[in-house]
Amino acid sequence: MDDLVQRFLNGERRALARIISRVENETPEGREYLRALFPHSGKTHTIGITGGAGSGKSTLTGALAAEYRRRGKTVGIAAVDPSSPFTHGAILGDRIRMQDLALDPGVFVRSMAGRGALGGLAPAIDEVVSIMDAFGFDYVVIETVGAGQDEVEIAGTALTTILVNNPGTGDDIQALKAGIIEIADILVVNKADHPGADVLVSQLQALLSLAPKGSRRPPILKTTATRGEGMDALADAIAAHRVELETTGQLEKHRAEDARHQVLSIARAILLEKIRQATPEHELQALVDRVAARQLDPHSAAEELAAAVEQSEPRAIKRRV
Numbered sequence: 001m002d003d004l005v006q007r008f009l010n011g012e013r014r015a016l017a018r019i020i021s022r023v024e025n026e027t028p029e030g031r032e033y034l035r036a037l038f039p040h041s042g043k044t045h046t047i048g049i050t051g052g053a054g055s056g057k058s059t060l061t062g063a064l065a066a067e068y069r070r071r072g073k074t075v076g077i078a079a080v081d082p083s084s085p086f087t088h089g090a091i092l093g094d095r096i097r098m099q100d101l102a103l104d105p106g107v108f109v110r111s112m113a114g115r116g117a118l119g120g121l122a123p124a125i126d127e128v129v130s131i132m133d134a135f136g137f138d139y140v141v142i143e144t145v146g147a148g149q150d151e152v153e154i155a156g157t158a159l160t161t162i163l164v165n166n167p168g169t170g171d172d173i174q175a176l177k178a179g180i181i182e183i184a185d186i187l188v189v190n191k192a193d194h195p196g197a198d199v200l201v202s203q204l205q206a207l208l209s210l211a212p213k214g215s216r217r218p219p220i221l222k223t224t225a226t227r228g229e230g231m232d233a234l235a236d237a238i239a240a241h242r243v244e245l246e247t248t249g250q251l252e253k254h255r256a257e258d259a260r261h262q263v264l265s266i267a268r269a270i271l272l273e274k275i276r277q278a279t280p281e282h283e284l285q286a287l288v289d290r291v292a293a294r295q296l297d298p299h300s301a302a303e304e305l306a307a308a309v310e311q312s313e314p315r316a317i318k319r320r321v
């Protein structure tokens, strides 16, 4: 393990890839790496990119990464999207530029299916991001489909969250109603080469003007990710957002909230795992069946599960002695 950590700290990408795999698999060894590398994390600027499927999140992520490379910055990319065109470290799409990116040692891409042994999608992703952070990337971009609550939550834990919209889809206002807009620090109208981009910008502006006085109005930017257009302005807006976070004290608050979120979500996963261990599958099934048959209410069933953990704890300790 020490050797792998040393190679990681020396900047070896293969060591980074291996450690991420172990962390993703949620092995005890993976947790040891997290512990060892935690002191090296906390410097990166995390950027969440969320929006509907097909809105151009992956393309935008690649184009933004290319912009950062032009600025001499390094970028880690965590794509939490099973349909993501990031494959085997190669970003498909705008062929030439994207392939350059895949070969660039200043960019590291990790594609993850939305999974997690305990059904908790969030912890594994937070952890992968924290490993990328420890590796020393200037930016870590997290791409998630903005459909489910989990994805919104993941994107929301990033320092800067970007919501991608498209002209002429009609989905956008829907997404905004669903409360996703509340987590957006920057609104992007991507596919600005399509008709209706300016109309959508106006609609978004009108919507934002309804927000209570004094609340923050996220900037709205037009991009054509396939051509890399608008990336300079987007990178500037991200930098401006960071300055804003720093000067208003929001950065510290964000870090504190993120720490609380991480601790609680890991604690939740640990407790759930204990419950699963204390109750054999057939007993769990029997309990669930009684709830389905309305012989037992879900709350009482859950309390029975929790009580089984308390009963099994002393036994577990005895076994270890």
Ligand SMILES: Nc1nc2c(ncn2[C@@H]2O[C@H](COP(=O)(O)OP(=O)(O)O)[C@@H](O)[C@H]2O)c(=O)[nH]1
Pocket: 051, 052, 053, 054, 055, 056, 057, 058, 059, 060, 084, 085, 093, 190, 191, 192, 193, 194, 223, 224, 225, 226, 227
């Ligand atoms: N015309 C146009 N197409 C785009 C733009 N950005 C992405 N696309 C295309 O939209 C499709 C979906 O893009 P992708 O990045 O995979 O979307 P994701 O599902 O949100 O990650 C692909 O065919 C892209 O080439 C854009 O700015 N203009």
Ligand SMILES: [Mg+2]
Pocket: 057, 058, 059, 081, 083, 084, 085, 143
């Ligand atoms: Mg994608």
